[in-house]
Amino acid sequence: MCDSFGLLRERRYAILGTGALGGFYGAKLQKAGLDVHFLLKSDYEHVSKSGLFVESKDGDFTLPQVNAYNDVNQMPQCDVVIVALKTTQNHLLPKLLPPVVKDTGVVLVLQNGLNIEEDIAQIVSNVQIIGGLCFLCSNKVGAGHIHHLDYGKITLGEYTPEYQPHPITDKIQQIANDFQNAGIPIELAADLLLARWQKLVWNIPYNGLSVILNATTDELMADADTRKLVEQLMNEVAAGAKTSGRIIPDKFIQTMLNYTLKMKPYRTSMKIDYDEHRPLEVEAIFGNPLKKVQAAGVNLPQISCMYHQLKFLNQRNTLP
Amino acid sequence: MCDSFGLLRERRYAILGTGALGGFYGAKLQKAGLDVHFLLKSDYEHVSKSGLFVESKDGDFTLPQVNAYNDVNQMPQCDVVIVALKTTQNHLLPKLLPPVVKDTGVVLVLQNGLNIEEDIAQIVSNVQIIGGLCFLCSNKVGAGHIHHLDYGKITLGEYTPEYQPHPITDKIQQIANDFQNAGIPIELAADLLLARWQKLVWNIPYNGLSVILNATTDELMADADTRKLVEQLMNEVAAGAKTSGRIIPDKFIQTMLNYTLKMKPYRTSMKIDYDEHRPLEVEAIFGNPLKKVQAAGVNLPQISCMYHQLKFLNQRNTLP
Numbered sequence: 067m068c069d070s071f072g073l074l075r076e077r078r079y080a081i082l083g084t085g086a087l088g089g090f091y092g093a094k095l096q097k098a099g100l101d102v103h104f105l106l107k108s109d110y111e112h113v114s115k116s117g118l119f120v121e122s123k124d125g126d127f128t129l130p131q132v133n134a135y136n137d138v139n140q141m142p143q144c145d146v147v148i149v150a151l152k153t154t155q156n157h158l159l160p161k162l163l164p165p166v167v168k169d170t171g172v173v174l175v176l177q178n179g180l181n182i183e184e185d186i187a188q189i190v191s192n193v194q195i196i197g198g199l200c201f202l203c204s205n206k207v208g209a210g211h212i213h214h215l216d217y218g219k220i221t222l223g224e225y226t227p228e229y230q231p232h233p234i235t236d237k238i239q240q241i242a243n244d245f246q247n248a249g250i251p252i253e254l255a256a257d258l259l260l261a262r263w264q265k266l267v268w269n270i271p272y273n274g275l276s277v278i279l280n281a282t283t284d285e286l287m288a289d290a291d292t293r294k295l296v297e298q299l300m301n302e303v304a305a306g307a308k309t310s311g312r313i314i315p316d317k318f319i320q321t322m323l324n325y326t327l328k329m330k331p332y333r334t335s336m337k338i339d340y341d342e343h344r345p346l347e348v349e350a351i352f353g354n355p356l357k358k359v360q361a362a363g364v365n366l367p368q369i370s371c372m373y374h375q376l377k378f379l380n381q382r383n384t385l386p
Numbered sequence: 387m388c389d390s391f392g393l394l395r396e397r398r399y400a401i402l403g404t405g406a407l408g409g410f411y412g413a414k415l416q417k418a419g420l421d422v423h424f425l426l427k428s429d430y431e432h433v434s435k436s437g438l439f440v441e442s443k444d445g446d447f448t449l450p451q452v453n454a455y456n457d458v459n460q461m462p463q464c465d466v467v468i469v470a471l472k473t474t475q476n477h478l479l480p481k482l483l484p485p486v487v488k489d490t491g492v493v494l495v496l497q498n499g500l501n502i503e504e505d506i507a508q509i510v511s512n513v514q515i516i517g518g519l520c521f522l523c524s525n526k527v528g529a530g531h532i533h534h535l536d537y538g539k540i541t542l543g544e545y546t547p548e549y550q551p552h553p554i555t556d557k558i559q560q561i562a563n564d565f566q567n568a569g570i571p572i573e574l575a576a577d578l579l580l581a582r583w584q585k586l587v588w589n590i591p592y593n594g595l596s597v598i599l600n601a602t603t604d605e606l607m608a609d610a611d612t613r614k615l616v617e618q619l620m621n622e623v624a625a626g627a628k629t630s631g632r633i634i635p636d637k638f639i640q641t642m643l644n645y646t647l648k649m650k651p652y653r654t655s656m657k658i659d660y661d662e663h664r665p666l667e668v669e670a671i672f673g674n675p676l677k678k679v680q681a682a683g684v685n686l687p688q689i690s691c692m693y694h695q696l697k698f699l700n701q702r703n704t705l706p
Contacts, residue, residue, distance in 0.1 A: 278598060279698055289701060295694035298687075367618075367687035374615035378599055381609060 071145055071170045080144035080166045086204040088150025089212045093118045093129055098248035103133040103141050110136035112209035122214035143168045149175045153350035160189050167193055176200050178269055179350025180262055180358055183225035195225040196238055197258045199265045219251040223258030231257040263307035268322055269351050271299040273336035274372040284331040302366040306355050309362035346380040391465055391490045400464035400486045406524040408470025409532045413438045413449055418568035423453040423461050430456035432529035442534035463488045469495045473670035480509050487513055496520050498589055499670025500582055503545035515545040516558055517578045519585045539571040543578030551577040583627035588642055589671050591619040593656035594692040604651040622686040626675050629682035666700040
């Protein structure tokens with residue numbers, strides 16, 4: 067029986083981008099006994115010597131020793147390569163991905179936004195691509211030091227050309243098992259594109275307005291005007307999804323609104339990036355959805371308005 | 387011959403709101419020899435004693451003595467009552483206007499936005515209303531101290547029910563002459579509603595974005611994204627004007643863009659209000675146009691997006 071992917075033996079994982087997200091999930095996988103290899107940049111020296119420290123609401127833990135690399139060509143080829151970079155770094159992937167992924171391997175992209183897998187399929191056309199949407203609240207607070215505040219669930223869906231919905235395969239099920247054994251809740255989605263649009267229902271209004279208006283989620287929900295604008299933006303996302311034949315019912319939107327109302331005051335990940343003067347994921351979250359629906363002849367004017375506002379703010383905020 | 391309006395004798399003027407705008411135009415009129423009566427609030431004591439000082443790029447001047455009031459009931463009835471309050475103070479007009487305007491008088495409203503004259507016609511149904519749109523760059527820098535930086539032209543148009551275009555009347559011509567004799571350039575518009583929409587072509591994008599993005603006009607024009615958004619917003623204003631049968635051609639929009647490109651870096655009046663924590667004229671400039679076109683079944687989504695953003699910012703900015 068062919069076992070090149072590791073269906074019977076343990077799978078080897080690579081983490082490209084060992085930050086708040088990649089560091090957290092990678093550490094959880096290694097803690098559960100898996101063979102994990104971490105690519106780092108600024109924290110390489112520290113993590114090579116001292117490993118990773120995860121401060122978590124589910125219990126703190128330290129990994130005194132991890133497989134740390136600052137050069138992808140030094141890494142072993144892996145069964146599962148987790149892309150945990152910000153999408154603003156995706157221009158690096160043509161150099162990073164090919165050396166580290168096995169021919170029979172999987173690229174698991176833990177990134178927000180749209181058109182992500184299509185771009186990666188151009189780089190590694192022979193391997194399977196899985197998309198993952200993380201509901202995670204986590205920050206990197208120091209070198210090799212990750213603070214996990216809340217949540218952690220990942221929605222996984224298999225990428226196919228044109229995003230045709232796809233039954234759950236053995237490969238994705240095995241990866242899901244690895245994550246679940248490591249204490250990471252997993253939901254499997256047969257329709258990855260629908261899952262991505264559903265995530266945008268939350269990300270577009272809250273990430274965008276939190277930066278533009280310097281506001282937390284609770285402030286946006288407490289004010290009648292922004293509460294209304296959030297809902298209008300969610301409806302535009304639903305209109306966008308419809309151009310790909312994905313239906314997001316009003317009930318889903320109401321659930322998202324109620325869910326956010328009940329959340330603790332939350333500073334979105336885009337707002338954290340903005341406050342830290344890091345580049346914002348404007349293209350993945352706003353630009354790509356706009357391009358996709360414009361190709362179908364549809365305009366999303368309020369999202370477009372915020373796209374231009376965010377690009378202006380991002381440009382000014384990241385000037386050297 | 388009936389001369390109750392003062393077609394043959396000198397007209398008596400009232401200025402309601404002696405700030406950057408009312409103080410400037412009122413002082414110019416008095417300096418030209420007209421009989422002007424100023425209503426003041428916070429500056430009343432100072433101006434009663436020391437008069438007005440206008441620091442102007444056209445030459446500084448002082449009026450050591452002016453007719454100052456802090457109670458509209460002490461004022462004489464006037465031929466021309468100039469409303470120079472911010473629109474955010476218009477809820478005061480039912481108390482302020484009736485005592486001071488002659489039966490045969492004129493109310494001259496020097497305010498931006500839409501639906502202004504319609505509201506005033508509800509208060510003083512018997513008198514003529516004239517709308518005026520000021521292209522003025524002026525600040526109040528101290529009690530009774532006005533700094534006139536640039537421009538000053540006023541476009542005047544007669545208000546008629548339903549904003550039917552109207553030939554220039556003797557009354558409006560006389561007022562125009564008074565202003566011109568005082569060195570204030572006047573343009574007469576037969577179609578006041580068109581003039582108001584044309585003013586919004588500039589005010590909506592630049593006033594709105596300057597507050598939301600904390601930017602000056604030159605910054606908005608230098609960035610490709612905001613430059614594009616400004617133009618999209620101008621096109622939405624034109625679509626709004628069209629619901630009232632007013633045509634704003636693309637050539638007009640291009641002229642506004644080029645004019646702003648050539649302007650010196652400019653902090654808009656709404657941005658100045660925001661920086662001073664004064665209430666913003668969101669309803670007059672954004673809310674009323676939106677209501678007017680929604681009544682015609684038309685949606686202006688990008689202007690609506692900015693309306694909600696501005697209301698949120700305004701609310702938070704003016705908290706006691």
